[in-house]
Amino acid sequence: MAGIVGYGAYIPRYRIKVEEIAKVWGADAPSFKKGLMLREKSVPGPDQDVITISVEAARNAMKRAGVSGAKVGAIYVGSESHPYAVKPTGTAVAEVIGAVNDCHCADLSFACKAGSEGMFLAYGLVKSGEVEYAMGIGSDTSQGAPGDALEYSAAAGGAAFLMGLKNVVAEVECQYSFMSDTPDFWRREYMHYPRHGGRFTGDMAYFKHVRGGVEGILKKAKGKPRDFKYAVFHQPNGKFPMKMAKDLGFSDEQMKTGLLVPTLGNTYSGASPLGLSAILDEAKPGDRILMCSFGSGAGSDAFIFTCTRELPKVQGKAKKTRDYLDTNPFYLDYGTYVKFRRKIRKNVED
């Protein structure tokens, strides 16, 4: 059965706390922290972007899979912050892991669900026998406009999943996607920062489409929420996925392992993939996992995974997601943060 043969995560080491942003804009930090269930977020270093994050996540996935890069026949990187507007991210990943030249490569975008799209394509290709191994990566270094609510959450990180048929660590039992044309969040060409539809982004976008994805896959798999050890949903903040879980009948216990957002922030295309990677770090053979991404615009991709006896053999072969998240972060002040994120207008060196 087709599924994940290797997975890997990467989260930059820098963080900024909600208080540090709130004090600059005169906002009330305690109400933000309580309202959004968000304490701090990751920030990419000045030498990090979606290419470098995707590469590190891919390397970790390859370490766990233990297969030669030459066997990887397809690489898809989903992001809304690809470093180049024109020129792919995936080609750099392919060079680093040694997948060149026999490889199909494409970059994907669909707001925050671009990562799960790559997983969907990679899974479909190996299941059909078209390629032996295929990789899907979700990675972002998104920015919120200064002072906007998104600035408190827009974070950096990514996760990679190598799909294959042999030595599968988590089988894909079922897949389902749900979408509609909904303008809840967008960024027009040449604009630095995205815009969003305010309260419209909740009920009409996130909750409708995650519900659609989860209910759809449960119907397709003839399953119930209690059938799963773990569940992970897209997490733009802590409040949305926890409210969604409650409404759909999932417990805090099922959600807690994959809920990284309180100290990570919203990693957009990386969000539910990183949550899944944190679950795979802990899961045991036989455990079932329900994952549902969400991307504005809008849609969701849902997967049901069943962990196999191969999983414990690979968990320790690369750095775990929680180790990246919890170990010795560097906290930035707002000034250094805006310098790192190039929000300061400078004279161009000649």
Next chain:
Amino acid sequence: MITPAIVRRNTPHRYRMEAQKCAACGKVFFPPRLVCTCGSRKFKAYALPSEGKVITHTVIRTAPRGFGDEAPYCMGIVELKDGSRVLCQIADCEPHRLKVGLQVTIEFRKIQEAGESGVIAYGYKAVPER
């Protein structure tokens, strides 16, 4: 100035730390060269390990053009697990934490950009273990 040709030419060694091993005497070269010290011109690709320790270091406070925003930053020679030595930047490292013997891993990072609209050069940097 970084150009597309330089980026492409450096891809094997900058992206995946591909060194060369002499087919005649086994000596490893990084970055690659055309002739071995033994006179042989036959090499095999050899991937360097990604873990090592700092054996000597310095802090760059007056940076060359294009690197001014990064100063002060750390540079060092890293001895990798197989004994190979590479010169590289040591990122995510405050200068006061730099010391001989510091355990590092090699990560893929952005090195340089050809202005706001030019190509981006990527490569390896050492980062301290978290």
